[in-house]
Amino acid sequence: MAENVIEKDTVIIGSGPGGYVAAIRASELGQDVTIIEKSDTVGGVCLNVGCVPSKALITAGHRLQQAKDSSTYGITTSDATIDFTKTQAWKDEKVVARMTGGVQMLLKKHHVELINGEAYLDSDTQLRVMPSGPRQFMDNGGGQTIKFKHLILATGSRPIEIRGFKFDDRVIDSTGGLNLKEVPKEFVIIGGGYVGTELAGAYADLGSHVTILEGSPNIIPNFEKDMVSIVKKNLEKKGVTIITNAMAKKSENKGDSVEVTYEVDGKPTTISADYCMVTVGRRPNTDNFGLEMTNVKLTEKGLVEVDEQGKTSVDNIYAIGDITPGPALAHKAFFEAKTAAGAISGKHTANDYIGVPAVCFTDPELASVGLTEKDAKDKGIDVKVAKFPFAGNARAVSLDAAEGFVKLIAQKDTGTLLGGQIVGPGASDLISELSVAVNCQLNAEDIALTIHPHPTLGEPIQEAADILIGYPTHI
Amino acid sequence: MAYKFKLPELGEGMAEGEIASWLVKEGDTVKEDDSLVEIQNDKSVEELPSPVAGTVKQIVAQEGDTVEIGDTLIVIDDGSPDTGDDDQPAKDDKEAEKSDSDKTTESASKEEATAGPATGSADAHYLAMPSVRQYARDKGVDLAKVTPSGKHGQITKADVDSFDGSAAPQAATQSAAPAAPASTNTITPYKSATPELETREKMSMTRKAIAKAMLNSKHTAPHVTSFDDVEVSALMANRKKYKAIAADKGIHLTFLPYIVKALVAVMKEYPELNASIDDSTEEIVYKHYYNVGIATNTEHGLYVPNVKNVDSKGMFEIAKEITENSQAAYDNKLSMDKMSGGSITISNVGSIGGGWFTPVINYPEVAILGVGKIAKEPYVDEDGNIQVGNMLKLSLSYDHRLIDGALAQNALNLLKKLLHDPDMLLMEG
Numbered sequence: 035m036a037e038n039v040i041e042k043d044t045v046i047i048g049s050g051p052g053g054y055v056a057a058i059r060a061s062e063l064g065q066d067v068t069i070i071e072k073s074d075t076v077g078g079v080c081l082n083v084g085c086v087p088s089k090a091l092i093t094a095g096h097r098l099q100q101a102k103d104s105s106t107y108g109i110t111t112s113d114a115t116i117d118f119t120k121t122q123a124w125k126d127e128k129v130v131a132r133m134t135g136g137v138q139m140l141l142k143k144h145h146v147e148l149i150n151g152e153a154y155l156d157s158d159t160q161l162r163v164m165p166s167g168p169r170q171f172m173d174n175g176g177g178q179t180i181k182f183k184h185l186i187l188a189t190g191s192r193p194i195e196i197r198g199f200k201f202d203d204r205v206i207d208s209t210g211g212l213n214l215k216e217v218p219k220e221f222v223i224i225g226g227g228y229v230g231t232e233l234a235g236a237y238a239d240l241g242s243h244v245t246i247l248e249g250s251p252n253i254i255p256n257f258e259k260d261m262v263s264i265v266k267k268n269l270e271k272k273g274v275t276i277i278t279n280a281m282a283k284k285s286e287n288k289g290d291s292v293e294v295t296y297e298v299d300g301k302p303t304t305i306s307a308d309y310c311m312v313t314v315g316r317r318p319n320t321d322n323f324g325l326e327m328t329n330v331k332l333t334e335k336g337l338v339e340v341d342e343q344g345k346t347s348v349d350n351i352y353a354i355g356d357i358t359p360g361p362a363l364a365h366k367a368f369f370e371a372k373t374a375a376g377a378i379s380g381k382h383t384a385n386d387y388i389g390v391p392a393v394c395f396t397d398p399e400l401a402s403v404g405l406t407e408k409d410a411k412d413k414g415i416d417v418k419v420a421k422f423p424f425a426g427n428a429r430a431v432s433l434d435a436a437e438g439f440v441k442l443i444a445q446k447d448t449g450t451l452l453g454g455q456i457v458g459p460g461a462s463d464l465i466s467e468l469s470v471a472v473n474c475q476l477n478a479e480d481i482a483l484t485i486h487p488h489p490t491l492g493e494p495i496q497e498a499a500d501i502l503i504g505y506p507t508h509i
Numbered sequence: 510m511a512y513k514f515k516l517p518e519l520g521e522g523m524a525e526g527e528i529a530s531w532l533v534k535e536g537d538t539v540k541e542d543d544s545l546v547e548i549q550n551d552k553s554v555e556e557l558p559s560p561v562a563g564t565v566k567q568i569v570a571q572e573g574d575t576v577e578i579g580d581t582l583i584v585i586d587d588g589s590p591d592t593g594d595d596d597q598p599a600k601d602d603k604e605a606e607k608s609d610s611d612k613t614t615e616s617a618s619k620e621e622a623t624a625g626p627a628t629g630s631a632d633a634h635y636l637a638m639p640s641v642r643q644y645a646r647d648k649g650v651d652l653a654k655v656t657p658s659g660k661h662g663q664i665t666k667a668d669v670d671s672f673d674g675s676a677a678p679q680a681a682t683q684s685a686a687p688a689a690p691a692s693t694n695t696i697t698p699y700k701s702a703t704p705e706l707e708t709r710e711k712m713s714m715t716r717k718a719i720a721k722a723m724l725n726s727k728h729t730a731p732h733v734t735s736f737d738d739v740e741v742s743a744l745m746a747n748r749k750k751y752k753a754i755a756a757d758k759g760i761h762l763t764f765l766p767y768i769v770k771a772l773v774a775v776m777k778e779y780p781e782l783n784a785s786i787d788d789s790t791e792e793i794v795y796k797h798y799y800n801v802g803i804a805t806n807t808e809h810g811l812y813v814p815n816v817k818n819v820d821s822k823g824m825f826e827i828a829k830e831i832t833e834n835s836q837a838a839y840d841n842k843l844s845m846d847k848m849s850g851g852s853i854t855i856s857n858v859g860s861i862g863g864g865w866f867t868p869v870i871n872y873p874e875v876a877i878l879g880v881g882k883i884a885k886e887p888y889v890d891e892d893g894n895i896q897v898g899n900m901l902k903l904s905l906s907y908d909h910r911l912i913d914g915a916l917a918q919n920a921l922n923l924l925k926k927l928l929h930d931p932d933m934l935l936m937e938g
Contacts, residue, residue, distance in 0.1 A: 382646040387639070448661055450636065474638045477661045 038179055042068045044378060045161070045182040047153045047323070050078020052355030052367030053188035054137050059375035060186075061144035068147040068180070072166045076141065076148065077134040078190055080364040083209040086133055088232055090125035091212065092395050095239025106434065116240060118217050125212075151177070155324035158348045161185070184350050184378045187330075187338060188367070189323065191316035191356035198284035199224065199312050204292035205285050208233070211311040217241050218308035222294045224282045225314035226253030228394040231265070233311065235397050238272040245305060247280040247296050249314075256392070257400050258408065261457040264438055265396045272397075285310055318357040333359060342384045343377035344370050352378065366390045389453065389472045393462040398438050401465035404453030404472035405443050416446040420478075420501035424458040426508045427497075428489035435459035440494040442468075442478065444502050449478045454498075460491040467495055478502035512561045512587040514545065516576050525577045526550035527714055528570050529841070537565045539585065546582060549714060553845045563587035575714075637664035645669045715810035726872035729788075730908035734867040734879075735917050737905075739925040740888050740898040747931045755825055764901075765857065766827040767934065768880060769801045771927035772853055773820045774937035779920045781912050783852040785873040793911060802854035802871060803831055805838040812838040813854055813871050814847040855880060864902045875911050878924075879904030901928065 043066035046053045054076060057067045075082055094116075101114035141148055151163040154177070162177035193207040201207055206214075208229050217240045223230045226248030234244045246253060246269075253269075253276060254262050269276060279298055286293040288306070295304045318337055325332075331339045331347040338353035340346055346353050352374040355367030369387055376383035389404035410417040423439045424430035430437075438458025444451050454468035471481060481499035486492050500506050516526065529547040533539055544556040567584040570576045635652035636659075637645070644666055645652050655672045657664040701707055712720070726732075744767060755762035776783040776799060785794045802815035814834035819827055837843045854871040858864075859882035868879040881902025888898025903924065907917045927933050 382643070382649075384642075384646060386642055450661065475636050475663070479661075 039160075039181050040178065041181045042066070042183070044068070044184040044186070044375075045070065045153075045180060046186040046188055047161075048078060048188035048190055048355075049076040049137070049141075049148070050188060050190045050355065050367065051080045051364035052190070052371045053078065053186070054141060054371075055368045056186045056188060056354060056371035056375045057146040058140055058144050059372045060378060061146055063375060063379035063381070065184070065375070065379060067144070068149060068182075069141065070149045070151060070153040070161075070163055072150070072152040074150070074166075075134045076137045078188075079192075079209075081133050081137065082130060083212055085364055087125050087130050087212045088208075088229070088236070089395060090129045091121070091236045091240070092232060094121045094125075095236040098241075099239045116217065118240070119215070121240075122213070122215070149178075153323055155327050158328045158330075158351065159183075161324070182350075185352070186344075186371075186374050186378070187325075187346070187351065187353040187357060188355050188371070189319040189357055191318050191362050193313065194315045194317050196224070196282065196312060196314055199282065199310065200285075201312070202287055204287045204308075205310050205312065208311065208313050211309075211313070214309065216308075219243065220291075220305075220307040221245070222247065222292075222305060222307040222310040224294070224296075224310065224312045225249075226276065226278070227313060227315065228254055228256070228392075228396075228400075230311070230313035231269070232395050233313070234274050235269060235272065235395075238269065238274050243273060243275070245275040245277065245307070247282050247294075248276065248278045249281060251278050253278065254394060254396070254400065257394065257402060257457075258406055258455060261400050261402075261438075261455060264398065264457050265394075265400060268397045268437075282312075316356065316362055318362075320357050335359070342386065344374035344385060345377060361390055361392060363390060363392065387473060388475065389469065391465045391469045393465060395462060398435065398458045399461035400455075400457050401461040402453070402455040403465055403469045404451070406453055406455060407441070407443055410443055410452060415452065417443050417452060418446050418449075418502060419443055420498040422494040422497040422501065422509060424491070424494060427491065427494050429491050429493070430459055432489065433459055433491075440464070440498045442481075442495070442498040442502055444478045449502065450475050451478060451481070454495075458491070458494075464492055464495065467492060511566055512563065512585045513581045514557075514560065514583045514585060516548070516578050516580050516582055517557070518578055525575055526555075528572045528574050528576060528582070529554055530572055531568060532556070533565050533568075533583075535565050535568055539563065539565060548576075549841070550845075553843045553848060554841045555844060557582075559585065561585055561587040635664055636662050641666050641669060713810065719811055722872065723869050726870050730870050730872055730875070731910060732867070732870060732906050733909045733912075733914065733917070734904055734906040735914070735921055736865045737903045737918075737921050737925060738886075738900045739903065739928050740890075741883055741901045741928055742899045744901075744928055744931045745883070745899055751824075755828060758825060760825050760829050761832050762825070762828050763831070763860075764880075764883075765803060765831055765855065766824045767928065767931060768855055768878070769803075769816065769819050769827050769831075770824060770934050771924050772801055772855070772878065773799050774927055774934070775920050775924050776852060777820075777937075778923055779916060781916060782876045782907070782920055784875055784911060786875070786908070786911055796852055798850070798852065800850055800852045802848075802851040802874075803834065804854060804856040804868075804871075805835045807839050807841075809841060812843055812848065813851065814838060814843050815851040815854075817850075853877065859883065859902065865904045868904060868906050870906055870908055875908040876917075877906050879906065 044060050046057050046067065046069045049069045049071040053069055057069050060067045080086060098114060098116055101111060149163055151165055153161050153163055155161045160179060160181050162179050164177040195201060199205050211233050217237065219242065221237050221242040221244045223234050223244060224247045226246040230246060231254050234246050238244045252259065252262060253266060266276060277298065281297045283295040283297055283302065291306050291308055292310045293304050293306050294310050295302055320332060320336055320338060328351065329348045330351055333339050337359050338346055338357045340353050340358050344352045344354050354370035354374050356362040358370065360366055370385055373383040373385045391401060391403040394400040407419050419441060421439050421441045425436045441455045442451060443453040451471045453472060456464050478499045481496060482503050484496065486496040497508055526548040529549040531546050532544045539545065539559045539562060541560065541562045542558045545559045546557050548555045548557055563585040565583060566586045569584060570580065570582045576582060636657060637652055641664055642652065648669060650669050650672055652664055655664050655668050658668050659665045748762060748764060752762045780795050783796045783799065787794055798818060799820040800815040800817045801819050802813040805812045805814060814837065816827055816830045816834065834847060851871060851874055853874055854877045856868040856877055857880040858866060859880050862882055864881040866879050868877045870877045883899050883901045885897050886900040888896050888900060890896050903921065905917055905921050927937060
């Protein structure tokens with residue numbers, strides 16, 4: 035195979051949020067970059083079948099609901115209807131295609147070579163690229179062999195399939211859930227995490243009766259109870275049935291429907307639905323691409339072990355995003371991508387961020403960064419906590435969305451902000467201010483002494499800081 | 510059962526030595542006080558006697574090995590009862606110590622890594638903005654050691670800057686030390702465009718000791734050298750007269766004993782020449798003994814054994830000791846004691862044809878007399894007549910911190926007087 039070896043400078047496997055950002059940054063820093071992507075489009079799960087398209091469906095759901103019921107504001111319309119094919123076309127063509135096209139253009143602009151195919155690692159310095167698609171067999175002579183100086187693994191993650199729920203045309207994963215051709219009448223969602231709950235809200239808005247089966251006592255368990263309870267109340271208002279402590283047992287494809295059996299306290303129940311979406315989590319893509327042929331070490335949880343620069347146990351191989359420890363979030367991958375690309379280029383970069391913000395696009399939105407009150411308690415850190423409700427905020431009231439609150443967690447003796455949570459209108463956007471504050475280790479006083487414009491949804495952050503320094507204003 | 514003989518302290522703060530040669534081998538029977546080994550340290554070779562009687566079980570340190578105080582050199586089976594600690598074969602013991610110290614190094618470096626520049630570990634954040642954290646990484650500054658000046662204890666970019674400029678007290682020196690040695694100690698590697706035309710060899714311990722001593726002397730004592738010459742026909746005649754008598758006694762009489770004797774008289778007149786400076790207390794230490802060192806060149810290095818208490822010794826005795834000392838130097842058998850506690854040193858290059866030169870003081874002494882050859886040169890005698898004189902070249906280097914030029918010249922004048930008229934030595938010496 036020696037005659038068929040191409041030598042490359044920096045090779046990146048995967049063009050998701052981690053991969054494409056690493057490519058751009060590495061190129062900006064003077065590297066010669068090649069990305070290997072197995073699917074037809076760039077952008078990975080996030081752009082194609084994750085964060086971005088789900089936001090489109092959520093928007094469509096909101097618009098439909100507003101169109102249907104704005105009588106509170108004195109607006110009445112004749113019955114609003116939805117052409118879901120058109121909704122999907124808008125999502126695919128105007129949202130997803132536009133974003134992935136944008137990424138493709140950026141890669142081109144940065145002279146990143148894009149190879150379509152599946153990468154298989156041979157060693158710490160060599161891989162083969164095979165044409166994408168199913169294969170009967172593989173032999174060592176197949177594909178194009180590439181010798182690389184640096185490699186960044188950005189292979190991402192994929193949905194977990196559970197026993198008794200083999201994916202088919204009725205039992206679907208989140209990708210299937212985003213690409214439904216029709217709005218299901220009955221929609222069962224197994225797993226009430228952030229993906230399941232977001233889509234539960236979207237499809238409920240779009241007209242489905244949604245049933246969430248969640249194994250733990252609460253939906254969206256990674257957010258605090260006082261935040262989630264607001265979301266839960268809203269979902270129930272939308273008509274969503276939430277069944278917690280539910281163990282999904284099996285599914286049966288009935289051709290035009292699916293029967294789902296679950297147990298609560300050992301008592302089995304079977305419900306029928308048009309579709310059953312399984313969103314119980316994701317697993318890292320660390321298998322099936324020859325990683326075992328390298329000296330890259332995995333953690334006990336099967337994630338790639340990396341140092342503060344994203345370097346694996348092999349000096350010239352870096353790993354970023356979902357395959358590394360920490361939350362599987364696109365923006366974490368963005369950051370790690372820049373760190374790894376910098377490290378390869380000899381920069382003193384480090385993943386020394388404080389707090390990875392997490393956002394859930396429910397109604398209302400949930401967002402959190404840094405420590406929660408409970409985290410601080412678990413770590414034995416003495417904190418003071420301030421909470422300001424959106425009910426006291428003019429903008430929230432004028433939006434008719436005065437639900438929720440802003441919560442700030444500060445170190446008790448110093449006032450340094452350690453974390454913040456927001457549940458309420460615009461939480462996904464507002465959390466950025468708290469991300470800056472936490473990552474810069476600002477003091478509550480710094481926030482309190484910063485003018486926040488009026489009337490906006492951001493004011494409760496300043497109000498909460500006022501509470502922390504002992505001089506609350508609007509409460 | 511087994512006695513482990515460890516390198517004892519050799520005095521003068523010597524921390525290590527080299528095994529020059531073993532005088533016993535494994536299986537030998539040794540008596541107490543039998544010489545076991547010759548240890549070469551900086552400038553001397555010491556024979557170490559056995560503290561016990563027994564059979565040599567194992568020679569642990571090999572010839573050429575550098576050993577430190579406390580290192581086991583040899584194991585002697587002395588028939589004593591087992592004590593838990595001594596039961597271990599010496600080699601194992603040494604290895605155990607080594608791995609122990611390895612462990613220490615390892616854990617030390619681990620600690621260093623933990624305390625190092627802010628890393629990805631979320632708990633290792635110091636109160637600093639992300640841009641300041643990046644700036645510190647770029648500059649290699651460990652935020653743990655930076656004194657914050659910002660409100661609420663924030664470390665600012667300026668703090669990192671001032672730390673890097675080592676303005677931050679104490680902490681700065683601490684961190685700078687391991688990273689880069691103090692600038693005075695910076696070692697510039699010797700680079701060559703034609704290394705193939707050169708060879709390299711390790712400096713011997715003696716060479717290193719000489720280099721260190723010379724550097725220290727030149728670095729510490731501001732040297733001034735006064736040159737002079739003196740007509741020594743009478744001295745030559747005297748020596749000629751007594752040379753044979755000395756030879757009968759088995760003594761080789763050179764000019765050196767005369768010069769030694771003359772120096773005693775000079776030192777008595779000018780005690781500053783027989784002194785040292787204690788920098789730590791800013792005191793002048795006057796010595797009330799007269800130990801005159803003679804620089805001795807050997808094939809394995811330069812040594813300065815001194816003849817002790819020359820003021821109370823006769824010329825023959827001094828001559829005899831000079832010969833013995835130089836023989837010991839040639840044989841590499843000088844003890845440390847012979848080379849310490851000197852008053853002043855004589856460096857003689859005249860015997861090999863040298864003239865005036867600028868000898869380097871044998872610090873902490875404050876003066877050294879360079880003795881050149883005796884050359885036949887025109888010379889104006891006391892009566893104003895030009896004669897063929899036997900001119901001895903003298904070069905006196907002295908530590909100007911203590912000795913000023915006039916004093917040095919006056920001392921030289923007296924020395925000249927004594928060497929010009931050796932009868933004066935009877936009076937003054």
